[in-house]
Amino acid sequence: MARNSTQAVAPPAAELERWLTGYERMLLLRGFEEAMQTQFMRGEVHGTVHLYIGQEAVSSGVSLALRPEDWVAATYRGHGAALARGVDPAGLAAELMGRVTGTCGGRAGSMNVIDLAHGLIGCFGIIGGSAAAATGAGLSAKRTGAVAVAFFGDGSTNHGYFHECLNFAKVHDLPVLFVCENNLYGEFTPMAQVTAGADITARASAYDIPSERVDGNDLRAVHAAAAAAVERIRTDGGPAFIEAMTYRQVGHSKSDPGAYRPEGELERWLERDPLKIAREQLAADGVSSEQIEAIDARVAAQMEEAIEQALAAPYPDPVAQPATEYAA
Amino acid sequence: MARNSTQAVAPPAAELERWLTGYERMLLLRGFEEAMQTQFMRGEVHGTVHLYIGQEAVSSGVSLALRPEDWVAATYRGHGAALARGVDPAGLAAELMGRVTGTCGGRAGSMNVIDLAHGLIGCFGIIGGSAAAATGAGLSAKRTGAVAVAFFGDGSTNHGYFHECLNFAKVHDLPVLFVCENNLYGEFTPMAQVTAGADITARASAYDIPSERVDGNDLRAVHAAAAAAVERIRTDGGPAFIEAMTYRQVGHSKSDPGAYRPEGELERWLERDPLKIAREQLAADGVSSEQIEAIDARVAAQMEEAIEQALAAPYPDPVAQPATEYAA
């Protein structure tokens, strides 16, 4: 798909700035996941880990449309949403490594990262948890003029949490943007096999929630949809829904047979890698390959430093830092 | 609405037989609920009770389309579905009175009646429970060629049970007929206020489940829709959905402020009382008022006897009939 081969007119500076920022962020997300994959193999990241590789354009594009006071809730596949929101990569890496400098002091781990200072209500290990958290944040946001965003997968749309929260957000007119990252699979099961109707936006429409399906591998398309949805939410109130079509280029988690992919599917999606698309778009905007390489180098250096920092941090000491069951 | 004033040609004998049976059944349902209202006032029926008055055409019409081997799951407002299915009125009355001759020996009470011998999987006190039970019965029914029916209210369509079960039934191609009795309220709250989109059939359609909205106070309309749906289920497999528009002429339960009804609404619906409509239809078919009165008298006598029987029955004795926690 040679979608970006046409020569567009160079965009205004502010817009180009945004795409450069978006590209850099996507690179950071990709670099982080690749580093975590390595650290998992080395035994520095424990348990299991769900990588976001291939889906970077979704949370990056959405986050570009948000303000600092907005809230985001994500899933166990949430490193991308966290970093896109500005969570410190060194802290996030340290969290995955179980270090005391981790975003949650090593208590949470990959599936449950929380960073309220960056508007990240949390990554939710339970399917549907992000929809609920964002719906509730919508109650708060309604007072402050903020917007709450929920990221979740296609598989989550078959869950009771999804249904109840969309209905709840709509009838209570809550400023919530629901973003379904449709990567075609829930774990190892194809979306269409377990999702009646196989049309996720139709579900949102049945609740009379404005909804749009968008190319989730195209940063600019995602941003456009998110910006429009957020604008509508801020102006008219009530929720909106985006279904971002994307693809997980790696296994579901660290123990994935992978046998479920039809032949050639992965290859086709690699052709449409979101970083590749973004690079082509920047080139079409007249950004030189030197400029792009400079960004690539900067992010690589940043990532290296973050990992180094994380690896140097100590493990938490339960005696020195005793936990309390209750908040005072 | 003078919907039945036109003089129709008399229907074939078998069909007329069905409408007479349907009318008699509706009368029985009405008479039963009125008797329970009286017995509740007298302190013979305990706790609380949710009456079906005004909705009789729905379960009567659906049941006429079923076979003995089919399954039915209903709600805490389930006396109608039970009686329409053939559950013995004396046993049901005794159950509500907590007598040992009750359908469940007095253990269950009004909200939880079960009578498997009549295909009644149960009345479910939890919103959505009927949808789940019927979905599961669909797994069994798929093997035997039977159909499983779930009755539930408009309010239930906002519940996680509803969403998960409809999706589950569709993707697993289960022979389940979902019947939503939309009586415009969930307890004291208007349907449209808590149901995003306010279009319940649109929800079913989003799961690609064939769905139809029908006049739930018209026995014949309900039967026609149910017969068509059941036929389609038996032929093509997979679930179907009916939304029957109806009205609860009495309070939600025995403690209902009733203040939520807009002026004149109840009166308009009383005009469209399902028994009245059925009587007009029979008259239009040429059934004489003597014939109708004979049915009325027969049902009244049957009901009187049932109540007498129930009132005469002893209460269960926990010492003489000890319970077992587990099935052997």
Added chain:
Amino acid sequence: MSTLDFRTAIRDALAEELERDERVIFYGEDVAVAGGVFKATPGLFERFGADRVFDTPISELALAGSAFGAAVTGLRPVIEIMFGDFLMLPMDALVNQAAKYWYISNEQASVPLVVRSAVGGGGRFGAIHSQDPTSWFLGVPGIKIVAPSTPGDAKALLKASIRDNNPVLFLEHKRLYSTKGETLEQELLPLGKANVVREGTDVTIVAVMKGVHDALAAADLLAGDGISAEVIDLRTLRPLDLDTVVRSIEKTNRLLAIEEGPVLGGWASNLVGLASAEALEHLDDAFALTGGDTPIPYSPTLEDPFFASAERIAETVRTRIGVAAGAS
């Protein structure tokens, strides 16, 4: 000191906290316009408006999930889950999300959230509207469970629960709604502190909610026999005020814990276990007198003996606990 009924205590506590702190909101099914099915919350909607007191869809999971999301983003939600029996539906949001947040976020944010719920048997509501949900939640770190026995306690404990920074399950026994009692001097009662409601020397009877009244009635009966029973109202079931119980046992050497829940898995057996572990050397006997080992029956002749009455408590002290007149 003025008197107060239980319903008013609940309503006043809510009204005062809604008045005092605008972050407090209150929502649930039929709690606003209709004032609640138990008529505990009339007038709040009119006084505080639809933004702060509102009716929701029948969506327990969204109710609790949104309350969690609202609590961690700055509000202090109070929700009603109509019957305690329904608490398994929102339990994931309460246990996997709300109760864990303080700890796994590394204490970034507390979760000030109250769930009110009507619980308990004796009302002829059958197996699915009569349960005490305590056993499902007792083992959940991070949650508090409050279970008041009098209107005065209920008001001061509900106010304290709303000001508490942790998820609190606030249980209201249905059979107490119509009871009257005195207003307390204190505006607040501390969570996690038991109350010795009657001093005695021969046996310690521990209870909550309606059980406290049964225990006091039993103590009266026992006093007639010359047996002196100390009665402790735990007020809070988690965290547990084991100290007060142990101090009492040191005096009486005998412990009877009574509850409506089950013998295996209930809080009473737990208390016996913890007290034995703590103070075995002081114990001559310890026993849990609990509800039966089946679901709760509907029929009066089955339901009444299912729960421990004052007579059975007294009888258990006399026979099982083996306290004879003038024992100490």
Added chain:
Amino acid sequence: MSTLDFRTAIRDALAEELERDERVIFYGEDVAVAGGVFKATPGLFERFGADRVFDTPISELALAGSAFGAAVTGLRPVIEIMFGDFLMLPMDALVNQAAKYWYISNEQASVPLVVRSAVGGGGRFGAIHSQDPTSWFLGVPGIKIVAPSTPGDAKALLKASIRDNNPVLFLEHKRLYSTKGETLEQELLPLGKANVVREGTDVTIVAVMKGVHDALAAADLLAGDGISAEVIDLRTLRPLDLDTVVRSIEKTNRLLAIEEGPVLGGWASNLVGLASAEALEHLDDAFALTGGDTPIPYSPTLEDPFFASAERIAETVRTRIGVAAGAS
């Protein structure tokens, strides 16, 4: 006798029961085509076909609700709820519907239904993928909870669970999946019977699942000190085989119950309570050694001390239980 690993035990038990009784069906999320995320069920789909072994949407409530409906209409469903942490989502269907049916239906139908679930900590899966769900279900009349410790037991207990006519929660500890053990002589083991896995005279240590191995290791350590520990594997947590524990206590006079769950609300404190009530006169000490009072931490340095190790068990026997060498 041949050896068997735990995964194979699970798969073989399922295969044999699927083969033996065509009413048995098995379904869950990713259990069929992919063979389960813990790789416990490969090959069943291929062998028994999509009508009997199938993958479902991510809908735990519909899974359990449908299993209930299927069980009361003639099938014998086995479902997998992937992680025990997710068991609150389907809990209503299990507790309010399945567990109550036998009793409230007046014993019209049993509910032969098994829920398999992977539980327990130590895998670095964090707070929401490491819990033992026992405390949530322990107090539910009508439910059985089975918790095997070895492959041989697992196979015979799972087969017995599938043949049992009640809802059974079958817990598989994640840390046991890769363990090996001997096949049993018996095809089936009775539910509700404990197993004395090591005889001893000084102290009784009671455990389930992985805890049994820790207790045995502790017993080895204690033997080195001349302390003789009896180790009981409960095998089933509900119904509880209190007799076997009491008989042991009569000999050892000391009880230590160990579990991963909480001290307040866990089965271990319950057991101490029930044993104290039953056999106080035989007890010199009784104690529950449990998991910590916070959510389960992710970081290795926090998670490891959260659970009782063999060393801590031995240390607790030496110090807290106060068993000195040659005590008896």
